[in-house]
Amino acid sequence: MTTDRSPALARFVLVALVLPAVITVVASLVQLVALPQLPDPVAVHWNALGQADGFASPWLYPVMTLLIAGALPALLALTSLPGLRRGDGGPTYRFMGATALGLSAFGAALLTWSLLMQVGLADATDAPTVWPALVGGLGAGALAGAAGWFLQPHVRQPAPAALPGTPIALRPGERAVWMRTTSVGRGAAAGIALGAIAVVVGAVAVYLAGAPAVTVWVLTLAAVLLVVLAATTVAFHVRVDDAGLEVRSILGFPRFRVPLADVSRAVAVAVDPMGEFGGWGIRLAPGRFGIVLRTGEAIEVSRANGRRTVVTVDDAATGAALLEALAERARSDAHSTPRKA
Known part of the structure; x- marks a missing residue:
């Protein structure tokens, strides 16, 4: 176990970028060498019985290999690199690196095997079943993913350190309220919006193209769900008062509350x-629940049951200080109230 981030970054680059690139290049070269010995078109899709029922140019295989074995793992890696360069750590980055390598090995093995088994065929309709290639690809992906995990060092994610803040003193009976709005960054919001638009456009396109009704309904439902998800999770209102902590979507739902009596520490x-x-988003982690929309300051509330609630928001130190002062006053009032005989 280590807390030095430099070896973790170097191993992550090796596992998530370098090795997938090597795998992609080797698989692509093997496929290019085999192209002259293949039928044209080749089988590119098989039904549940393992029979070839879809055909396309042999060049589709190298292109798909570049996308699945090369581009997708690179995308996973590039989303993690900024955090690692900042010095962040934890098992999530290690898992992302292992996933990138496993995906690359799976895509390269499946596509290369599916293509090579058609070498020498006069007609692609005679292509053998794809099941061995699929099982072999899954096995290669699993082994590569496991290797990618163990090739990376175990970097302990330190407990988040409390940010400095000024304690707030409240007089008996004094009321105070703190409110802020937190939202995802512009880039993330644009990405969510574009994703929702793409799914909506896809649903309309398949409808106009006369696709089967079940396909249209599935895509329509996916579009509606994505739009609702985007609208309800891009921004939240955060409020601290004598009722506790409330985090509410700008649309009013979902809403999360931590009652003042449940606050052990803020x-x-x-x-x-x-x-x-x-x-990012509404997240669960061991012992923690978070409304995590961006990197940076957040209010963390330790609850009576030992779990913690986290919400990223500007001026978190003031919000946390007020919540702590309100909770402390509530505890003092409860202890000083005489019990009835």
Whole structure:
């Protein structure tokens, strides 16, 4: 176990970028050498019985290999590199690196095997079943993913340190409210919007193209769900008052509350979404629940049951200080109230 981030970054680059690139190049070269010995078109799709029922140019295989074995793993790696360069760590980055290598090995093995088994055929309709290639690809992916995991060092993610803040003193009966709005960054919001638009356009396109009704309904449902998800999770109102902490979507739902009586401690912390929660949005992590929309300061509330609630928001130190002061006053009032006989 180590806390030095330099070896972790170097091994991540090796596992998630260098090795997938090597795998992609080797697989592509093997496929290019085999192209003259293949039928044209070749089988590119098989039904549930393993029979070839879809055909295309042999060049589709090298192109798909570049995308699946090369581009997709690179995309996974590039989303993690900024955090690693900042010095972040944790098992999520290690998992992302292993996943990138496993995906590359799976795609390269499946596509190369599926192509090579058609070498020498006069007609692609005679292509053998794809099941051995699929099982072999899954096996290669699993082995490569496991190797990618163990090739990377175990970097411990340190507990988030409390940010400095000024304590707030409240007089008996004094009321105070703190409110802020937190949202995802512009780039993330644009990405979510473009994704929702793409799914909506896809649903309309397949409808106009006369696709089967079940396909249209599935894509329409996916489009509606994505639009609702985007609208309800891009921004939240955060409020601290004598009722506790409330985090509510700008549309009113979903809403999360931590009652004042359930607050054991409230502090401001610095949050790394990828390293601590495995990503952005409404997240669950061991012992923690988070509304994590960006990297940076957040209010972390320790609850009576030992779990912690985290919400990223500007001026978190003030919000946490007020929540701590309100909770402390509520505890003092509860202890000083005489019990009835």
